[in-house]
Amino acid sequence: MKSGYASFLMLFCLHRFNGERSLSAIYHLFSGKKSSQTLQDSKWFQLERFFGTWKEATLNDIEALAEQLLENGLISPVQNRSYVLTEEGRRQFNEQMRQAFFPVHLNGWRYHASEKWFWYRLSLLVQTLSNVLHRTRFEPIHRHEETFIWVKQYLLSQRKMARELAQTLYEEIYDILSSVSEEEATVFTLRLTSFERIGWTNEQIASLLQKDPVYVHFQFQNVLHYMMATAEAKQPSVLYELMHDLSLPIPLTFSTRKTYEWLLRGKSIEEIAKLRRLKRSTIEDHVVEIAANIPQFSIWPFVSEKKAEKIMETVRKLRTRKLKVIRDAIADDVSYFEIRLVLAKEGKMW
């Protein structure tokens, strides 16, 4: 089945969103859109791992997938472009969760911006070493000037011989691939380019393994993120050197970062709105985004502990994240801003 794995991922997201977000939220999640809404969503619904991990997906793809799930009776619409799993959908989903591959190492939240460059460097380094050792001429597999120059300088700065460096790198990759599944190790190895073989596309690997390309894509991402996490934990290593200067930024939108800077300087929401000539509600959005992303950020200047307690109580009782439902249930005067802030800070689902 062509779209098998993508359907599974769709079910996963729809299950987590529980009818409270539309399809475009899923699209934004996969493509890694840096808006306050998407960033918060991925936290609230615990989908951080998928943030920015499938950038090729288009809104059309997502809609077509939903259409298919709908036709097969696995999901049903609740409101404008949101869906929940049907009885049958739940059954199939649970079954797949038990059997299907799940990208446990995937950490889009942390690596979405750096993974591509890490991979570019790694694969170009491997290609270069492979060709140097076999004394063959080659064309770099990436037409990316910065990567090209980085790898060149990296090689020039080495005190090791090419053979020695290759040995070390080989061992590091070997160790990592040994601790993932055979299939994942195969996917990753075939994506690499050597002196005699240009790396395979996801599609080609999929047809060798008789899987679908999306499945292969996520297997690859899973290994890549595992590799990056391992490298971060085990220093020094060649793999870590490949990533140490890549920034792993806190995912805040540009505008929010500005607001954050003002907050740190002690300005109030009102003052910042004036200073930046933005609407108060915009600044509130920023504050919510900050609360969701910066663990040490305190929300107490903006909401009283008593109110927060009440909000959480209601959330737990009603098992919902719908702002309106929550607000209606709390008779007292709480604002949407306060509710969102508490939800953002609490992060976890319930």
Next chain:
Amino acid sequence: MVTLEQLLREKFGYDSFRKGQREIIEDILRGYDVLAMLPTGGGKSLCYQLPAYVLKGSVLIISPLVSLMEDQVQQLRQRGEKRVIAFNSFLETEVKRKAIERLHEFRFIYVSPEMLQSERLLHALMNIRISLFVVDEAHCISQWGYDFRPDFLKLGEIRKHLGSPTCLALTATAPPEVTDDIVHILQLQPLRRHIHSVDRPNIAIKVEKTEFIHEKINKLFDYVKMLQGPGLVYFSSRQWAETTARQLQREGIERVAYYHGGMDSEQRMLVQQQFLRGQLDIVCCTSAFGMGVNKENIRFVIHFHMPGQMEAYLQEIGRAGRDGKRSIAILLYTNGDEDMVQSLMETELPTDAQVKRLCESLLLYGAAPDSLEQQMSACSLTDVQKRILMYFLETEGIASSPRPLTEQEVAALYEKLIEKIESRRRWKRKKLLEMVKWIFHHSCRRELIVRAFQQSLEKKPDLCCDRCGFPLDGYLRVETEKKEFHFHGWQAELKRIFF
């Protein structure tokens, strides 16, 4: 003094010039502006690469496609040329910043036209000595040219800013009205024209008609199995390219892949490299795989869908036989194909409703340059649509006026835009009709092709076209032993990569 032949041998490793190259180079060295039309694969790049080793200063090359530019840079580097740089995205990195500071050190500077809007880069270019101003694929400059790029229109101005260095305009496919536009816009003067035949005598041409689509699909399968590769198959849509590639695989033809603009750049690069290295025999592609792609031994090009115009057809079959050896181009036609091409072409033009929305938006927000882009996006215009509308707005003098527009102005603008779009539509239909006529033509196809460029055929090759008649024998697959790849598990493969 070294002769040109010596340089040719020393820097490029070739023994002799190809037709036209020497004369073009000599005229450049004499300081003439040159308009050069050489057939696809005729060796146009050499016409500026060689003078770069004679002239003092840097050669600036403007090229429309990022991938094309990168390929050229790569080829030069492969030859050991280090002093080459390409600017093709606004991403200002450390590397680019440094390069701009020492721009004069580069012998070859490749730039995409939109990058020339960068003040910093333009400024830096003004401060160095540009010995030659090259416009590759120069037909993109004319609105009557294949793959028109409004960005190219500013090149005339830019050249002036740079002190009007000697200019070389290169194209393979430009009928006279287009070459006239090129000369006019770039203000080539004093000018030498080097117009050579567009004909590619080593490519035999065949058109085959079927009544139904499934017959056509079967024909394609037959040819792909029968013909000597490597080969390209052109489709008008991504969807078709993908599905057919998969079908071919199911038919047992293993080394097939697809290539189109919707793939991410790494996967695209992998397919291109695999094809260049002989790891793939066949690529099912859209027009995204084309202009400038230089693999010397492509033996056949099949068109599963007809292109919308003759120039595109010529560009695409021009990928074949660049080593000068016998190759074949086959166009498969099914009744009604032109309707599909036409509807695809229509979608490239903005609809009345879109124009209306844009005009309403302009009335509200004015046409300041930065907001214009946003407004266009809000009208859900595609990139191609944006490009053409932007051009029309510019010719109407609207594009950069920050002042608000009156209701009358906008109403008049709307009429104007609709009229221009309509005339563009008529032109496209005319070009398509020319293509259809060619398909149904009864005498020599080669003659009709060159006539479309207002040339006449000097000499008809023996293996000419289906109208003149030629046997397929020479194009059939001779079983050659293939380097089969055997996968023995990841451990073995990983070891093999390194040791």
